[in-house]
Amino acid sequence: MTEVIGLSAFAHSDLPTEEVERQQEVYDALTDAVRGLVDATIRSTVPEERIRSVEERVRALTEELRSEQLPGPFGIHYNDEGRSWNWGNVVVGRRNAIAPPxxxxxxxxxxxxxxxxxxxxxxxxxxxxxxxxxxxxxxxxxxxxxxxxxxxxxxxxxxxxxxxxxxxxxxxxxxxxxxxxxxxxxxxxxxxxxxxxxxxxxxxxxxxxxxx
Amino acid sequence: MTEVIGLSAFAHSDLPTEEVERQQEVYDALTDAVRGLVDATIRSTVPEERIRSVEERVRALTEELRSEQLPGPFGIHYNDEGRSWNWGNVVVGRRNAIAPPxxxxxxxxxxxxxxxxxxxxxxxxxxxxxxxxxxxxxxxxxxxxxxxxxxxxxxxxxxxxxxxxxxxxxxxxxxxxxxxxxxxxxxxxxxxxxxxxxxxxxxxxxxxxxxx
Incomplete structure (x- = not known):
């Protein structure tokens, strides 16, 4: 469910805060792994055949994640306890591998x-x-x-x-x-x-x- | 080989420009794939077991890339033809999945x-x-x-x-x-x-x- 407040879209969620925090740990681990892959993609000196092979397997993993996905960006979700989570945010988002975080x-x-x-x-x-x-x-x-x-x-x-x-x-x-x-x-x-x-x-x- | 010019370290390379451009295409493809994975990591709604399983496989791919790697950041490489390449740059780097590019x-x-x-x-x-x-x-x-x-x-x-x-x-x-x-x-x-x-x-x- 999405409602528009001012310029922005916020999505209400039924997830209790405790469950949000449990899920956050699962996603933190994946994001941390992807962050490592971003770094290794810049610095690797393995032979080209391996670069090509890793590329194919990265594409396969992406397809697997995309088999069910949000139609657009993550946005900000919030629950009735006043907890909000902007996991896609490029600076602080817990699911965004660009974020340091x-x-x-x-x-x-x-x-x-x-x-x-x-x-x-x-x-x-x-x-x-x-x-x-x-x-x-x-x-x-x-x-x-x-x-x-x-x-x-x-x-x-x-x-x-x-x-x-x-x-x-x-x-x-x-x-x-x-x-x-x-x-x-x-x-x-x-x-x-x-x-x-x-x-x-x-x-x-x-x-x-x-x-x- | 690294020399210091002003504040920055530039690495001289013997790669001819033609070879630099051929390699760039190989790395472009990997970086493009990793960029897709970054997006999917934010938006995926697959069950947690699959998130965990993808995480493990991402870590394995990262290890594979890291088996041979530069000791630090990519820097700027240049050859005798005056071609330079800063593939790690966060905005324009062809090997940096953070760069749009x-x-x-x-x-x-x-x-x-x-x-x-x-x-x-x-x-x-x-x-x-x-x-x-x-x-x-x-x-x-x-x-x-x-x-x-x-x-x-x-x-x-x-x-x-x-x-x-x-x-x-x-x-x-x-x-x-x-x-x-x-x-x-x-x-x-x-x-x-x-x-x-x-x-x-x-x-x-x-x-x-x-x-x-």
Whole structure:
């Protein structure tokens, strides 16, 4: 069942939260395996016959998964207990092998923080995190900060990143906080970097839509 | 063999361009298959026993690919004919299943354009492209525009996106061009949207490093 709230489609589900969390573990394991395959596809140096053979078997597995599937993207599901799950989300989705995945934690003093491990699949310049990936992660974290723990809906207005230094592949830490609010505008600031040093600073304006 | 140029590691290769392109087709096919698996992992509704069974077989395929592999990320390889290949790049890499991949084309009037198809794996809000994905693609295209067809090295200084409207999943078009240059600063402008309408406008300052 799908209902439209504002611009977005949310699907109501009868699954109890406990069952959602049990299923999540099953899917986590598959997604983790696919994440490994994405990395190995980039780095493998096995002979071409084996590349071709793996390709055929990957296609067969995909067919098997597709024998029953959602007609489109995953969207956001929610149940009567107020639990929601966006397992297809490209940054935090538990069924999306593109997502590092990034897990959001409370930040002492307010806002949110996260730590992710970025490997070969997030490369831009050799050995470095793609600058656009840093913006992808910052955009997500800052949007969540702006929504103040989903207590309100916000939409990104503008987002600016200042690249102070390159970000090496490896462990990456982020934090974001609300700098101030003016009417429907929420001003969010954030940083991304290695555990030792900030490499990207960002600020964004998030809008509380008039229908919200 | 690896040499360090500025901040980055580039690997010299003896492969003739013709052979690089032949190999690229073999890897393209595997990457395309893995991209399908990423999508199916998000959308499949097959019973859990099959999810678990697919997971095991994905892990076995990954092991097979990993039996011989590069010790780290792919980086950029180049040969004596001036051909270079960054197959691991997260936006354009031909061996990276995260990359849509985005192919850059000349834009009439100068700059670059691209068209990509974004499916379930690029979702943010339900049915919509994640705002951060739009920044990821824009960052890459704009960096390439700033480097003026790799005739010079540029590094991103700042990047700003203005989200004018949501971007539905599906076909997405981008274009970017140099607005002006001042000394070592290159000002790039760009848009992203559906084939019908612009949804994100961006501007960025790209820096030509003093060592370049």
């Amino acid at each position: 990034m897990e959001l934690l409370e930040r002492p003093g307010g806002g949110l923080r996260a730590q992710v491990e970025l490997g070969a699949a997030y490369e831009g310049p050799p050995g470095l995190v793609h600058g656009g990936v840093t913006m992808l992660l910052l955009d997500h974290l800052m949007g969540e900060v702006g929504s103040d723990g989903h207590r309100r809906v916000t939409m990104t207005g503008t987002l600016t990143g200042r690249y102070a230094a390159p970000t090496p592949l490896g462990p990456v830490v982020l934090e974001g906080w609300i700098a101030r609010e003016e009417g429907r505008k929420v001003f969010v600031e954030a940083t991304l970097g290695t555990p030792e040093a900030v490499t990207v600073e960002a600020h964004g304006v998030f809008i509380i839509p008039s229908w919200a | 985005m192919e850059l084309l000349e834009r009439p009037g100068g700059g670059l354009r691209a068209q990509v198809e974004l499916g379930a794996a690029y979702e943010g809000p339900p049915g919509l492209v994640h705002g951060g994905v739009t920044m990821l693609l824009l960052d890459h295209l704009m960096g390439e525009v700033g480097s003026d067809g790799h005739r010079r090295v540029t590094m991103t200084g700042t990047l700003t996106g203005r989200y004018a409207a949501p971007t539905p999943l599906g076909p997405v078009v981008l274009e970017g061009w140099i607005a002006r240059e001042e000394g070592r600063k290159v000002f790039v402008e760009a848009t992203l949207g559906t084939p019908e309408a612009v949804t994100v406008e961006a501007h960025g300052v790209f820096i030509i490093p003093s060592w370049a």
